[in-house]
Amino acid sequence: MGHFLVAFKTVLPLFLVIVSGAVFSRTKVCTSEWTDVLNKYALYIGFPALVIASMFELEIGKESYAELIIYTSVYIVFCMVLAFPIAKIFRLSKNMLRSLFLILPFGNFAYLGIPVLENAYGKEILPAAAIISAIYLFWLLTLGIILIEIYGEEQIHPKKLALNLVQNPLLLSVIAGLLIVFLRIELPEFAVKTIQLFAGSVTAVVLFSLGIFLGKQKTGKLKEWYGVFILVGLTMLILPFIFYQVLLQTDIPTRLLKASVIDASMPLGLTPYVLSEMYKLKTTLVARIVVFGTIISVVVIPFWMVILG
Secondary structure (H helix, E strand, O other): OHHHHHHHHHHHHHHHHHHHHHHHHOOOOOOHHHHHHHHHHHHHHHHHHHHHHHHOOOOOOOOOOHHHHHHHHHHHHHHHHHHHHHHHHOOOOHHHHHHHHHHOOOEOOOOOHHHHHHHHHOHHHHHHHHHHHHHHHHHHHHHHHHHHHHOOOOOOOHHHHHHHHHOOHHHHHHHHHHHHHHOOOOOOHHHHHHHHHHHHHHHHHHHHHHHHHHHOOOOOOHHHHHHHHHHHHHHHHHHHHHHHHHHHOOOOOHHHHHHHHHHHOOOEOHHHHHHHHHOOOOHHHHHHHHHHHHHHHHHHHHHHHHHHO
C-alpha cells in the first residue's frame, strides 16, 4: 500500500491540473474554442519543443532503441488485428470494427504519457517517451487510417496519407531531434533555452485542455456505459498485462520496459477521438472511453507503477 501511495502522489499533481480544467470548463468564461487553441499550441509548439529538448538527453551509442521500436510496433499491430476476431465473435457492425482500430491500440501516449513518465522517472526517460510517441503516431497515421478507409466507404488516398504523416509536427520533431544529436549540431545557448521554455510549458497546457474537454462531455444513462467499461478494462489492464508478460521474456532494459508498459496502459487519447469524428465512427463511445479512462487512470497508472517496481 505504501508503494501505491508513493506512485499515486507522483501522478496526483498531473490529475489535479486535469480536474482544474474540468471545473473551469463549467464556467461561462471557458468555451470550446479554448481546447482548440490550447491543443494547437501543444501540437505545433509545445510538444515539438519537448521532444527536441528530450533528445538533448540522448547519448549516442550508450543505448539502442531498436528493441523498443520493434516490440512497441508488434504490440500496436497486434491490438489492431485483434479488432477482427472481437468484431466477429460479438457480431459488431463494420463501423464499430473501424472504431476498434483506434480504441484498442492508441492511448494518450503524448498528452498524458510523456508528462507521467517524466514525473515518475525523471528527464532521462524523455528520449524513450518521445520515441514511443513517434512509433504510436506512425502506426496511427498509416496502418490505422488505412484500415479505417479500407473498411469504410471512402477511397484510399495514398498521397493524402503520406502528406499527413510527413506534416505531423510530433513526428517531424523526433526526426529533427535525432538529426541534431547524430550530426552533433551545436545549437546556440539562447536557442536551447527558448526550446526548454516552450517544453516546460506544454504539460500544464495539455492537461488543462484535457480537463476542459472532459468537463464538457455529457453523462448519459448507465446502460450506455457497459461497453465503455469493458473496452477500458481491456485496453488499460488486460492488453498491457499481456504486453508486460511478453516483454519479461525479452532482454529489453528495465527502464524501457517500464516506459513501454505504462504508455500501453494510458487511457484513450484525443487524437483517436478527432479521427472518429472525421470518419463518422462511434464518436460518442470514443468520447466516453476517453472520459472514463482518464478518470480511472489516476488509480490505474499508480497500480502499474507498483507492478513495475
